[in-house]
Amino acid sequence: MQLTQALHRAAQLYPERTATVFRERRRTYRESAERVARLAGGLHNLGITKGERVSVLAVNSDHYQEAMLACWWLGAVLNPVNTRWSAAEIAYSLDDCGATLLVVDDQHLPLLPGILAGVERRPMLLHAGMAQTPSGALCMERLLASAEPIADSRSGGDDLAVIMYTGGTTGRPKGVMLSHAALLITVLLRLAEQAPLAKLVGLNVAPMFHIAGLAVAYARVVSGDTNVYIPGFEPVELLETLCREQVNETLLVPTMLQALLVHPRFAEFDLGCLRHILYGASPISSALLDKAMAQLPQADFMQVYGLTENTGLVSFNPPANHGAEARAAGLHRSVGRPVCGQWVKVVDSQGEQVPRRAIGELLVSGPTVMQGYWNKPEETAKVLKDGWLCTGDAAYMDEDGHLFIVDRVKDMIISGGENVYSAEVENVLATHPAVALCAVIGIPHDTWGEAVHAAVVLKPGAEVGAAELQAHCRAQIAGYKCPKSVEFREAMPLSAAGKILKRDLREPHWVGR
Amino acid sequence: MQLTQALHRAAQLYPERTATVFRERRRTYRESAERVARLAGGLHNLGITKGERVSVLAVNSDHYQEAMLACWWLGAVLNPVNTRWSAAEIAYSLDDCGATLLVVDDQHLPLLPGILAGVERRPMLLHAGMAQTPSGALCMERLLASAEPIADSRSGGDDLAVIMYTGGTTGRPKGVMLSHAALLITVLLRLAEQAPLAKLVGLNVAPMFHIAGLAVAYARVVSGDTNVYIPGFEPVELLETLCREQVNETLLVPTMLQALLVHPRFAEFDLGCLRHILYGASPISSALLDKAMAQLPQADFMQVYGLTENTGLVSFNPPANHGAEARAAGLHRSVGRPVCGQWVKVVDSQGEQVPRRAIGELLVSGPTVMQGYWNKPEETAKVLKDGWLCTGDAAYMDEDGHLFIVDRVKDMIISGGENVYSAEVENVLATHPAVALCAVIGIPHDTWGEAVHAAVVLKPGAEVGAAELQAHCRAQIAGYKCPKSVEFREAMPLSAAGKILKRDLREPHWVGR
Numbered sequence A, B: 001m002q003l004t005q006a007l008h009r010a011a012q013l014y015p016e017r018t019a020t021v022f023r024e025r026r027r028t029y030r031e032s033a034e035r036v037a038r039l040a041g042g043l044h045n046l047g048i049t050k051g052e053r054v055s056v057l058a059v060n061s062d063h064y065q066e067a068m069l070a071c072w073w074l075g076a077v078l079n080p081v082n083t084r085w086s087a088a089e090i091a092y093s094l095d096d097c098g099a100t101l102l103v104v105d106d107q108h109l110p111l112l113p114g115i116l117a118g119v120e121r122r123p124m125l126l127h128a129g130m131a132q133t134p135s136g137a138l139c140m141e142r143l144l145a146s147a148e149p150i151a152d153s154r155s156g157g158d159d160l161a162v163i164m165y166t167g168g169t170t171g172r173p174k175g176v177m178l179s180h181a182a183l184l185i186t187v188l189l190r191l192a193e194q195a196p197l198a199k200l201v202g203l204n205v206a207p208m209f210h211i212a213g214l215a216v217a218y219a220r221v222v223s224g225d226t227n228v229y230i231p232g233f234e235p236v237e238l239l240e241t242l243c244r245e246q247v248n249e250t251l252l253v254p255t256m257l258q259a260l261l262v263h264p265r266f267a268e269f270d271l272g273c274l275r276h277i278l279y280g281a282s283p284i285s286s287a288l289l290d291k292a293m294a295q296l297p298q299a300d301f302m303q304v305y306g307l308t309e310n311t312g313l314v315s316f317n318p319p320a321n322h323g324a325e326a327r328a329a330g331l332h333r334s335v336g337r338p339v340c341g342q343w344v345k346v347v348d349s350q351g352e353q354v355p356r357r358a359i360g361e362l363l364v365s366g367p368t369v370m371q372g373y374w375n376k377p378e379e380t381a382k383v384l385k386d387g388w389l390c391t392g393d394a395a396y397m398d399e400d401g402h403l404f405i406v407d408r409v410k411d412m413i414i415s416g417g418e419n420v421y422s423a424e425v426e427n428v429l430a431t432h433p434a435v436a437l438c439a440v441i442g443i444p445h446d447t448w449g450e451a452v453h454a455a456v457v458l459k460p461g462a463e464v465g466a467a468e469l470q471a472h473c474r475a476q477i478a479g480y481k482c483p484k485s486v487e488f489r490e491a492m493p494l495s496a497a498g499k500i501l502k503r504d505l506r507e508p509h510w511v512g513r
Helices: A005-013 A029-045 A062-074 A087-097 A106-118 A140-146 A180-193 A211-222 A235-244 A254-261 A286-295 A324-328 A377-383 A422-430 A466-474 A502-510 B005-013 B029-045 B062-074 B087-097 B106-118 B140-146 B180-193 B211-222 B235-244 B254-261 B286-295 B324-328 B377-383 B422-430 B466-474 B502-510
Strands: A018-022 A025-028 A053-057 A077-080 A101-105 A124-128 A137-139 A160-166 A174-179 A201-204 A226-229 A249-252 A276-280 A300-305 A315-317 A343-347 A360-365 A388-397 A403-408 A413-415 A418-420 A435-445 A449-458 A485-489 B018-022 B025-028 B053-057 B077-080 B099-105 B124-128 B137-139 B160-166 B174-179 B201-204 B226-229 B249-252 B276-279 B300-305 B315-317 B343-347 B360-365 B388-397 B403-408 B413-415 B418-420 B435-445 B449-458 B485-489
Touching: A005 A029, A005 A211, A005 B343, A018 A029, A018 A062, A025 A029, A029 A062, A029 A140, A053 A062, A053 A087, A053 A106, A062 A077, A062 A211, A062 A226, A077 A087, A087 A106, A087 A174, A101 A106, A124 A140, A137 A140, A160 A180, A160 A211, A174 A180, A180 A211, A180 B180, A201 A211, A201 A235, A211 A226, A211 A249, A235 A254, A249 A254, A254 A276, A254 A286, A254 A435, A286 A300, A286 A422, A343 A388, A343 B005, A377 A388, A403 A422, A413 A435, A413 A449, A418 A422, A422 A435, A422 A449, A422 A466, A435 A502, A466 A485, B005 B029, B005 B211, B018 B029, B018 B062, B025 B029, B029 B062, B029 B140, B053 B062, B053 B087, B053 B106, B062 B077, B062 B211, B062 B226, B077 B087, B087 B099, B087 B106, B087 B174, B099 B106, B124 B140, B137 B140, B160 B180, B160 B211, B174 B180, B180 B211, B201 B211, B201 B235, B211 B226, B211 B249, B235 B254, B249 B254, B254 B276, B254 B286, B254 B435, B286 B300, B286 B422, B343 B388, B377 B388, B403 B422, B413 B435, B413 B449, B418 B422, B422 B435, B422 B449, B422 B466, B435 B502, B466 B485
Parallel strands: A018 A226, A053 A077, A053 A101, A077 A160, A101 A124, A124 A137, A201 A226, A201 A249, A249 A276, A276 A300, A449 A485, B018 B226, B053 B077, B053 B099, B077 B160, B099 B124, B124 B137, B201 B226, B201 B249, B249 B276, B276 B300, B449 B485
Antiparallel strands: A018 A025, A160 A174, A300 A315, A343 A360, A360 A388, A388 A403, A413 A418, A435 A449, B018 B025, B160 B174, B300 B315, B343 B360, B360 B388, B388 B403, B413 B418, B435 B449
């Protein structure tokens, strides 16, 4: 159960197959394995030993994959840094996990002075890029060129493989500890649900500092296939790369998919190669799925639902649940069935299991649950109870075992004593032809405690008033669930994963409360 | 990593789905889980505790699956007994693993006196069947009816799950120790290679006392699908059951497939439902594959290659390697690529890796390798060296990572200093239109050490002499590989798995040597 076994296997079975593509740069599995063994040797020469943390602050690229695999080869722990964070936040996380080394790419060199000013313990610096290596840092290509390959440490099983920071919605970010076995089993569980693609070419645009991006990229090493990287979500580069590399699988978050489909140049590109579209991080609206399936008729859509704390995979919603018959039954709004190996239960606030179709908090248990939050036993104890991970997601299960996530438990609105799940209201709002994006939150109300409030971004050129949207909702859902107020916005605040940041929408309403 | 988690999951997600079918008897997952929990309770009441061995001597049936899962629920170790063995061999294996309980079905009651006369330590007896329960034995249905369900012991990971006896070609049978994790990972690795079937209905005719039969049956619990059992290979019952239950997946050994295709009633049955045909235990000849693909054009053929000592899965040869183009390249004669997680190497007699395409012994390593042979440290040390399992199979790897098994290392014939691999000669012989079955062995020869000798069963009504078969071979392979003598037989000695027992063919030639 060693994460590097997949690299050894691919290099042995088909050394000349393409492992990574980044713009003009292509590496075979033979080259990739050789570079990883030498990079591990270079890290070893820097004094990095098994169990030490190596942080990577970089956009997606083949170098990211090499750094990731070199960490595991050496037995070190990869800490992918959230590139959307401020220098102060990054400095906090480097100190928190005690990073020995920070790998930084060209794009993030400007953040370095701020980070270094903020840290209590200064890590060594390794620059992976084409720009000039700043003083005090080493150049990765030079390190590689001067190092000898070393033997794989054969780290695996319960050895720590990744520390990935999450949270930030409340309090300080927390370092989720994931083992070799957890990540490898997660990947196998998803592959077991999915039809294999011959000559898989996957494009990685979802950031590697999110578990879904990292796990899906690593999965292609497991199957010995090709990983194409682009540095970030830029629609034209994405479309061009999909065509040029004949990509047949990619993971997108729904907001990326939406932006692609409405892009003025979308129709210029023949995306007939694209067979698998994995999505996650947030549910997909019926309207977006309709559009996507119309514009990409050859693609199978499938959803991965999970959270960093269980290595990103609780359940899988297969292509079959996106077909016409299943959609009529609403199965595309499900996150699918829990995958094998995941114990799940839906509980009330007393921790008692609720009946089928009743909403409660989803708890999960199994071999892919994190070892805990790094150095935070109290925070760990709050979410890991008797081996059960509290997901914070409000969910129910239907008669056939499909899970439906209705909301974050803490996002649930309690208005006049009634529970209102934002997702339900958002699904209704999204079906209005004028609505491009929407988010429903609770805002303070003297009588009801909270009132249902909608933030809406209209489609270009569309015009509609609050009254019409409220009437649209009242025609479909109970009155107490309908927005009592509507705010029209130019854009939504988005997280790095493309999720709408509801806390930013909520904040102005709750100031001083 | 608990084997029973799959049962809990299926019973939670879709309790009313059919778990098992045996002739008229059907059980849902709700019923199956309830019976397993009560059977485990009954075994607990008999005093059976975690780690104790429960032997099952029975034909394939739903009761076999229940006994298997109840063992794991309780934390006991399942010992599936080879039903082809003599009472003396069975008695040896029961004593060897120290079985606390022997589960026996109607068909094997006649063996009981001989077994009990042969054992040093008499196990408790549990009778699973419709016949009268013999005195001194308990009735499984009565035990079930009187017992309360117990909580799952949550055994898993490195806990021992199965002891399966193998060997017998040389010396005493050896008990292969397989853990929960090894079996579960094996199943996931195969499912990751294979396209999932919606509403999978699998038929189990390969015996449960072989690792392939057991692992494939258990895999359907993992995916929460339906297991149909028939007691043994009877072509008409098999064909009738495939149709009646609309079976879409089954594992067959090539000799079974051959017998089905030539059965006079084959054409009466509409087998359009059959989508996946897994095969294993021995290679498939080109002639048989041709015939099978012509008569079952809707089916995907795929091969599982492995051995009991690594839980039955080293490599997987996918449907794509059975298509016209791949067959022209000979890929259907490969056992496919090693699956992820399997370290493999091909070594010479000094243990050094040989170049690509050179033949040597195949060694494997990884999380699915056995813990060892039960109570046989010396035998274990002979095959498990530095974590590598010596398979005893002679193999080579092609440029694309496909493995080809050319023979058992010990089946290799050395004639006049040249290595002759029986499989190569057999493949040529099998293409002769008169040949139904053939086996090539080495027999003693004063000049060459060994001489190549063929045993042949002709097709009904076919007539051909040794000279014509020898000429057929000489037209295709080197002279030193051609049989120097041919023996015509009415039938071949077959193992329980349908393999030709070459030791039985060899024996008369080697008596006194």
